[in-house]
Amino acid sequence: MIKKNEPLAKYTAYKIGGPADEFIDVHSKEELVEAIEDAEKANKNYILLGGGCNTVFSDKGFRGLVIHNQANKIEVHGSQVIAESGAMLGAVINKAREHELGGIIKLIGLPGTIGGAIYGNAGAQGVEIGDFVVNCKIYRPDQGMIEEPKEYFQFSYRTSHLKTTHETVLEVKLDLPTLDPEDVSAEVMKFRAEKQPKGKVAGSFFKNPTATEAAGYLIDKCGLKGTRVGDIEISQKHGNWLMNIGNATQKDVLEVAKMAKNKVKEKFGLDLEPENILLDEYGNKIDI
Numbered sequence: 001m002i003k004k005n006e007p008l009a010k011y012t013a014y015k016i017g018g019p020a021d022e023f024i025d026v027h028s029k030e031e032l033v034e035a036i037e038d039a040e041k042a043n044k045n046y047i048l049l050g051g052g053c054n055t056v057f058s059d060k061g062f063r064g065l066v067i068h069n070q071a072n073k074i075e076v077h078g079s080q081v082i083a084e085s086g087a088m089l090g091a092v093i094n095k096a097r098e099h100e101l102g103g104i105i106k107l108i109g110l111p112g113t114i115g116g117a118i119y120g121n122a123g124a125q126g127v128e129i130g131d132f133v134v135n136c137k138i139y140r141p142d143q144g145m146i147e148e149p150k151e152y153f154q155f156s157y158r159t160s161h162l163k164t165t166h167e168t169v170l171e172v173k174l175d176l177p178t179l180d181p182e183d184v185s186a187e188v189m190k191f192r193a194e195k196q197p198k199g200k201v202a203g204s205f206f207k208n209p210t211a212t213e214a215a216g217y218l219i220d221k222c223g224l225k226g227t228r229v230g231d232i233e234i235s236q237k238h239g240n241w242l243m244n245i246g247n248a249t250q251k252d253v254l255e256v257a258k259m260a261k262n263k264v265k266e267k268f269g270l271d272l273e274p275e276n277i278l279l280d281e282y283g284n285k286i287d288i
Helices: 029-041 089-098 114-119 186-195 215-221 250-268
Strands: 003-007 019-026 046-049 062-069 074-077 080-084 133-140 144-149 168-175 232-234 242-244
Touching: 019 029, 029 046, 029 062, 029 133, 029 144, 029 168, 074 089, 080 089, 089 114, 114 168, 215 250, 232 250, 242 250
Parallel strands: 019 062, 046 062
Antiparallel strands: 003 019, 074 080, 080 168, 133 144, 133 168, 232 242
C-alpha cells in the first residue's frame, strides 16, 4: 500500500528528512522488483531506501516515490548464507554465528542492510564484505532479475561497480569460513563498543583518504571533535562520526561536513570523500 506524505526522518539513522510524496514498503525481492517496474512504467521519480544509514534526505522531503526495502529473508546452507538485500547486516552476522560461521564477524556493529554493504563494500578491521561474496541477484532495467558473480562487482575500498551502474541488489550469497572464537572475543566486542558513539548517528561520514590516513584521525588533528553547527556535532568519541544531538537539519550536516573537509584539505592537503549521501528533494546528490 502506498502512503502519502510519509515523514522520512523516522526511517534514517540521523532522523532527518521531510515527507515523501509517496512511500511503499516491500517485503521480498519479488515485491522490490515489482515496485521498481511499476514506478518505471508510470515514469515516476523514485528512490530506494534500505537501512537509511548513509542517506541524508532534504528537510523538504522527496518529490516522488520512496521504495523502502524490507526484504529480509536469510537462509543458511552449509557454509553459504543467502540473504535478501533488505536484511540488516547485523542480522546476517548473527544468523551466521548461530551456524558457527564467521569471516564477517568483524563487521559487527556496522549499521545498514546487507544490500547497502554490498553496494559500498562495507569493511572494518581489515575485513570487507566483498571478500566473501559468491554472487548476487540484481535488478537490471532491461533484463529484470539476473545473477552476477563476485567478479562483476569489482569490489575495492568502500566501493563496487554498482556505484557506476546503479543496479539494485536483490539477494546476496556469501561463502563463510568456520567461526573463529577469537573473532568474537570480549576484546573485539569492547573495541567496537568503545569506538562507536551512541545515538542518532550513521557510522563513518567520510571514507579514509588513504590506506594509512584515517579520516577520523585527520579531523581530530584539526581540533574539530565537539564542533557543532545547529544540532549536528562532530562526536567527541570519533572524529568521523556526526551526531544529531537534537533536531538537526540537512543544512547542519552539510555545513559541518564542508567544514571538516575544508580543514583537512588546508592542514593535510588531502581530499575527504563522503560515504554518506546528501540528497535534494528530487533525489539529486548534493556535492560536499
